Amino acid sequence: MAESSQPAASSLLNALTVIPEVRWYHLADPSSSALDELAAHFGIHPLQVEDCRHRRQTARVEEHERYTFVVIKVLGNSPGESRPNHSGDTASQSGALAVESEDPEDAAPAVPSEAALSAARLGFDDFDIFLGPDYILTVDEGNSSLVSPVARRIAAEASLQNPDRIAHALIDAAVYQYLPALDHLGDFIDQLEDRVIQYASPATLREIFRLKRTLLDFRRVATGMREAVNGLVRRYDAPPSASRQGDRELRIYYRDVYDHVVRVIDFIETYRDLLTGSLDIYLSAVANRTNEVMKILTIWGTIALPLLILTSFYGMNVDLPFQKHPDVLGIIGLAMLAPVVVIYYYFRRKRWF
Numbered sequence: 103m104a105e106s107s108q109p110a111a112s113s114l115l116n117a118l119t120v121i122p123e124v125r126w127y128h129l130a131d132p133s134s135s136a137l138d139e140l141a142a143h144f145g146i147h148p149l150q151v152e153d154c155r156h157r158r159q160t161a162r163v164e165e166h167e168r169y170t171f172v173v174i175k176v177l178g179n180s181p182g183e184s185r186p187n188h189s190g191d192t193a194s195q196s197g198a199l200a201v202e203s204e205d206p207e208d209a210a211p212a213v214p215s216e217a218a219l220s221a222a223r224l225g226f227d228d229f230d231i232f233l234g235p236d237y238i239l240t241v242d243e244g245n246s247s248l249v250s251p252v253a254r255r256i257a258a259e260a261s262l263q264n265p266d267r268i269a270h271a272l273i274d275a276a277v278y279q280y281l282p283a284l285d286h287l288g289d290f291i292d293q294l295e296d297r298v299i300q301y302a303s304p305a306t307l308r309e310i311f312r313l314k315r316t317l318l319d320f321r322r323v324a325t326g327m328r329e330a331v332n333g334l335v336r337r338y339d340a341p342p343s344a345s346r347q348g349d350r351e352l353r354i355y356y357r358d359v360y361d362h363v364v365r366v367i368d369f370i371e372t373y374r375d376l377l378t379g380s381l382d383i384y385l386s387a388v389a390n391r392t393n394e395v396m397k398i399l400t401i402w403g404t405i406a407l408p409l410l411i412l413t414s415f416y417g418m419n420v421d422l423p424f425q426k427h428p429d430v431l432g433i434i435g436l437a438m439l440a441p442v443v444v445i446y447y448y449f450r451r452k453r454w455f
Contacts (some may be wrong), residue, residue: 115140115143121253124257126265127238129251132155144232154228161326168235172233172334175227175327176279177226197310224320227242229276230242231269256268274358277359280362295383298385310377326368359411
């Protein structure tokens, strides 16, 4: 039985090889039985197999006797969209941002286009890495754009064709994707601030809270990635074994990745502060608009008050002064106009409008 399982495992590994003659195996369907066969072949713990199949895990690093299990978070693609890869392709930079249009009745006048002003959402997918002494096994759901650009880079550089270097290239590429997405979010926030100043509508308030939730999720992901990368830094800072002597310099590269993650968290905190400021501006604008409306209504109500008094008096069915006078309409008109002029002059002098 063992003899028949060995050729089956070898055939499966050959089918999953990403780069010829490099022991990097990639499985794009964690629900398939191939993961169970690979787990049995490499001695992977059943709990890690379960983590691969139950997505939305926290980014982390787990050391085992025969391998290291790493979970990282990568930006997920929206349907029909693409994202910049590690090679620096920024032609489709907004691929990870799912744009949601607002209702036409909520659109503010004289503002930029709806696509530029709609709130952005970021989706994150799990990417699992099993790092063994002489192999690397990666698992995702087949919707990640991480493998192809990294595979091209590894195939082009022979010095990177070992498991530790491949793992670093994958993690570095995943973190590299965060900054363009954050830049795109920053553009949304800048335009949102302009929209708040020009026209504070309920749709704008919804966008502010949606972006705050997006940044909150992004911060949770980035914090987990920071701890995972920090664990890898400690891993390569540890005294190396004879077989890993050449890879100890990876601690320097992982420190660089760690610095990038910290920078991402700093940007997130900055954008959250900007959104909080936009929310304060929105509330102030709504309060000011309410005050302006109340002021106008108060002014018109005050001006109309003497008019209502005079017209109510002369609307009664009793004898009143000047009622029989031939110029009664002119007299009453002047009596109504005089308080209006006095009130208007008083308000202007007080600079109430």
